[in-house]
Amino acid sequence: EKEGYEHFMIKEINEQPKGVHDTLHRRLNKEEKIELDGIKLTKEDLDRINKVYIVACGTAYHAGLVGKYAIEKFAKIPVDVAVASEFRYSDPFIDENTLFIAVSQSGETLDTLAALREAKRKGARIMSVVNVVGSSVARESDDVFYTWAGPEIAVASTKAYTTQLVSMYLIALNMADTKGSISQERYTEIVNELKTMPLKIENIVKNDEDLQKLADEQFNKENAFYIGRGLDVCVASEGSLKLKEISYIHSEAIAAGELKHGTIALIEEGRLVIALATQDRLYDKMLSNIQEVRARGAYVIGVAKEGNKEIEKTADKVIYIPDTMDELTPILSVVPLQLLSYYIAVARGCDVDKPKNLAKSVTVE
Numbered sequence: 001e002k003e004g005y006e007h008f009m010i011k012e013i014n015e016q017p018k019g020v021h022d023t024l025h026r027r028l029n030k031e032e033k034i035e036l037d038g039i040k041l042t043k044e045d046l047d048r049i050n051k052v053y054i055v056a057c058g059t060a061y062h063a064g065l066v067g068k069y070a071i072e073k074f075a076k077i078p079v080d081v082a083v084a085s086e087f088r089y090s091d092p093f094i095d096e097n098t099l100f101i102a103v104s105q106s107g108e109t110l111d112t113l114a115a116l117r118e119a120k121r122k123g124a125r126i127m128s129v130v131n132v133v134g135s136s137v138a139r140e141s142d143d144v145f146y147t148w149a150g151p152e153i154a155v156a157s158t159k160a161y162t163t164q165l166v167s168m169y170l171i172a173l174n175m176a177d178t179k180g181s182i183s184q185e186r187y188t189e190i191v192n193e194l195k196t197m198p199l200k201i202e203n204i205v206k207n208d209e210d211l212q213k214l215a216d217e218q219f220n221k222e223n224a225f226y227i228g229r230g231l232d233v234c235v236a237s238e239g240s241l242k243l244k245e246i247s248y249i250h251s252e253a254i255a256a257g258e259l260k261h262g263t264i265a266l267i268e269e270g271r272l273v274i275a276l277a278t279q280d281r282l283y284d285k286m287l288s289n290i291q292e293v294r295a296r297g298a299y300v301i302g303v304a305k306e307g308n309k310e311i312e313k314t315a316d317k318v319i320y321i322p323d324t325m326d327e328l329t330p331i332l333s334v335v336p337l338q339l340l341s342y343y344i345a346v347a348r349g350c351d352v353d354k355p356k357n358l359a360k361s362v363t364v365e
């Protein structure tokens, strides 16, 4: 059932255009407006909601970080994102004006489910973004939004993540539209841009020779640092998790502005740094950060939008993603990071689909 692919992970990376397309298009009506089948939030409900908690584990948590950005930016509601194992013991501020959003591929992650139950007990409205239909998280939610990723077999999550991202954008835009906190022009502009994502992802996946070459050069590294600013920090976290879980290379993601508050002490000759610089308004700042680590001997792989060539002067190697609006870059920029991790793990001879000590679905505490 790997359909000719060597591993489920690379098959699932390749299935992302379809997953993203299906997750999006099943929610667009004839007028190109978002219609969320399983979600019944009315304008009155939304006007009452003064706080959103997004709670999840691992990769799903990283999708939640982007969700916070999208909901705050478009729907103008304050959002907290928490890892489920912390949330459930943190005595969070929750009442009937709180919207709780669980994000989970499997819908069976024990900590996420326990956090959901705790939020429900305290009176929150429960929404979930889930891939497995009829799973526990879905069954216990008031509103369910299904990602249409299809079954994900590899332990390392890839297509679940990109479809979770699309879901977060659709939920945020739908909330914004219902509340009236976004103009119709802007709304249409973003929906139209979302529609270009499947093709753009395909473009990255089909042209991965540079990433394979880079992996063959860099696979022996013991450490890697992922840096970025703004939305790029969320993607840095996901890229870092992807690398460590399948290649066993120690890796860390940090906000680039935090480098000089400690982590830069670890930058020395030959250190691998993956620098995401996709945000236009933060581009120059990122170029300075790249210079800082290069000056200390780091080998820097930059990730930037096509056309932003300035970065070639500072980074050792640049991976370009197709141009898109800053708000949506995570859907694209994570793809080269998934591929890089995959090829590095393959070069190291790791059991890519079943990394040691890990289970696909964590149903114990």
Ligand code: M6R
Residues within 6 Å of the ligand: 057, 058, 059, 060, 103, 104, 105, 106, 107, 108, 109, 112, 155, 156, 157, 158, 241, 242, 245, 358, 360, 361, 362
């Ligand atoms: O099924 P879930 O989305 O609730 O799973 C959450 C995490 O266990 C999962 O994302 C994990 O971090 C993956 N191995 C990441 O690739």
